[in-house]
Amino acid sequence: MIYLLLINYLGFTIGPARVDKALFGAEEITEVFEVQNFSNDSLRIRIEFEDFDIDEYGKVTFFSAGSLSNSVAPHCIVNPEEFFVRPQVTEFVRLTFRPPVREETSEYYGMLLFKSQPIPTRYKPTITVAGEIGVPVYYAVADLVVKDTFFESLTVINDSVNIVFRNVSNVHLRVHGEANLLTYDEALIKMDSIPEFVVLPGRIRRIRLPLEETLEKGSYIVRVRLDYGAVELIEGERRFIR
Amino acid sequence: MGKWIIILLFSSVSFILPRTRIIMRLDAHVEFDLSLTIYPPLIFPTYYYPTQASAVNLQGIDLMIGYQRIGPQHAISTMHLATRGGGDFAPSIGLEQLYYAPDGEPLPSPGIDPPGGNWRPYSILYQEIEQFPVRGPGLTRFNRPQDYIFKAEPDDESTVSSIVIYYRLYGL
Numbered sequence: 001m002i003y004l005l006l007i008n009y010l011g012f013t014i015g016p017a018r019v020d021k022a023l024f025g026a027e028e029i030t031e032v033f034e035v036q037n038f039s040n041d042s043l044r045i046r047i048e049f050e051d052f053d054i055d056e057y058g059k060v061t062f063f064s065a066g067s068l069s070n071s072v073a074p075h076c077i078v079n080p081e082e083f084f085v086r087p088q089v090t091e092f093v094r095l096t097f098r099p100p101v102r103e104e105t106s107e108y109y110g111m112l113l114f115k116s117q118p119i120p121t122r123y124k125p126t127i128t129v130a131g132e133i134g135v136p137v138y139y140a141v142a143d144l145v146v147k148d149t150f151f152e153s154l155t156v157i158n159d160s161v162n163i164v165f166r167n168v169s170n171v172h173l174r175v176h177g178e179a180n181l182l183t184y185d186e187a188l189i190k191m192d193s194i195p196e197f198v199v200l201p202g203r204i205r206r207i208r209l210p211l212e213e214t215l216e217k218g219s220y221i222v223r224v225r226l227d228y229g230a231v232e233l234i235e236g237e238r239r240f241i242r
Numbered sequence: 243m244g245k246w247i248i249i250l251l252f253s254s255v256s257f258i259l260p261r262t263r264i265i266m267r268l269d270a271h272v273e274f275d276l277s278l279t280i281y282p283p284l285i286f287p288t289y290y291y292p293t294q295a296s297a298v299n300l301q302g303i304d305l306m307i308g309y310q311r312i313g314p315q316h317a318i319s320t321m322h323l324a325t326r327g328g329g330d331f332a333p334s335i336g337l338e339q340l341y342y343a344p345d346g347e348p349l350p351s352p353g354i355d356p357p358g359g360n361w362r363p364y365s366i367l368y369q370e371i372e373q374f375p376v377r378g379p380g381l382t383r384f385n386r387p388q389d390y391i392f393k394a395e396p397d398d399e400s401t402v403s404s405i406v407i408y409y410r411l412y413g414l
Contacts, residue, residue: 009270009304015263017309017413018317039267054414060322062368111412124404125271125294126331127340127390129303133264134412136318176319195375196319198414 049073261313318413
C-alpha cells in the first residue's frame with residue numbers, strides 16, 4: 001500500500017513589526033511593509049485594520065476598525081489591500097496616513113493586520129487554519145503631544161510589590177525601569193528590572209513584582225524608577241516593616 | 243548633489259531605526275471524522291483527538307513563530323500569540339466543544355467536564371496563548387505545536403461542517 005502525504009503549509013514574515021512616528025506638520029506620511037512568503041505554496045493576504053485597547057493588566061482586546069475616536073484606520077490608505085504572494089517571493093505594501101485638516105487628536109493608533117487566507121484544499125476539512133500578523137501603527141501629532149505620568153499607588157502587600165502606573169499623557173507610553181529593594185540605610189538587597197510595557201493614553205497599568213527574598217524582620221525601602229520616554233524619569237518609594 | 247545627500251540621509255536613517263520582522267508558519271488542516279472512531283461513545287462527554295492532522299504533530303498542527311532583528315534594536319519588546327475560532331460547527335455543536343492545548347497534553351477521560359489540564363475551549367474572541375520577550379540579534383524561532391480535542395455531547399447532530407481557526411501574532 002502506498003500512502004501519499006501532501007504537506008502544504010503557510011509561512012510568511014512581515015516587517016517592520018511596528019510603526020511609531022510623530023508628525024511635524026507633514027500633510028501625509030507613507031510606510032512600506034515587506035511581506036515575504038517563505039513557503040512553497042502561494043499565499044493570499046488580506047490587509048485590514050482593527051482598533052485595540054490594553055487594560056490595566058496588559059490584556060489586549062480588539063475592536064472593528066473605526067470603533068475608537070482616535071482610530072488610525074479612517075485616515076489610512078493601504079495599497080494593495082488583497083494580493084497573492086508567490087512561493088519564495090517578497091511583496092511590498094504601502095500605507096499612507098493623512099491626518100484630518102483640523103487636527104484635534106494628539107495620537108492615532110490601530111493594529112494593521114496581515115491576514116493569510118486559509119490554505120486552499122480540494123476537500124473541506126473540519127478545521128482550516130489561518131495566520132494573522134499584526135503591526136501596531138501609532139501616529140502622534142507632535143504639536144499636540146503632552147507626556148506626563150505618575151504612580152497612582154505603590155504598596156507592599158504580603159510578598160509582592162504592587163505598582164499602579166497612570167499615563168496622563170495624550171499619547172501612548174513605552175515604559176520600562178527597575179525596582180530596588182533596600183535596607184533603611186540604603187544598602188541594596190535586590191534589583192529587579194521591569195520589562196517594557198505599553199500604556200495607552202489616560203490608562204493605568206498594574207504591575208506586581210514578587211519579593212522573592214526571605215526577608216528578616218526589619219525596615220525596608222522599595223524604590224521604583226521608570227523611564228517613559230520623556231526627558232526625566234519617574235521615581236516612587238515605599239517604606240515598609242517586616 | 244542635493245538628491246544624493248537626501249538618499250544617503252534616508253539610507254543611514256534606515257540603519258539606525260529599530261526594526262523587527264515577525265515570522266509565522268502553520269502547517270496542516272485538521273479533520274475530526276468520528277465515523278473512523280468508536281462513536282457514539284458509552285459515556286458523554288467523550289473526547290477525541292483529530293483523525294487527521296499534521297504530519298509533524300498527529301494531534302493537531304505544527305506552529306512556528308519567530309522574529310528577526312534587521313536593525314540595531316528591536317521595534318517591539320514582546321510578541322503576543324493568540325487564537326480564536328470562526329464560529330459554531332452546527333446549531334447543536336458549539337465552537338466551545340473544540341479545545342486546544344500545547345502539544346503533549348493527555349487526552350481527558352470520558353465523563354469529565356470540563357476536561358481540565360491545559361485544555362482551553364475555543365471562543366470567537368481572541369484568547370492569548372503566550373507572550374514572548376523579543377531580544378537579541380538575528381533570527382529567533384519558537385516551535386509551539388498545538389493539540390486539539392473535540393468534546394462529543396449527546397445532543398450533537400450529524401453534520402459535515404467546517405470552521406476556521408485563526409492564530410494572531412503581534413507586538414505592541
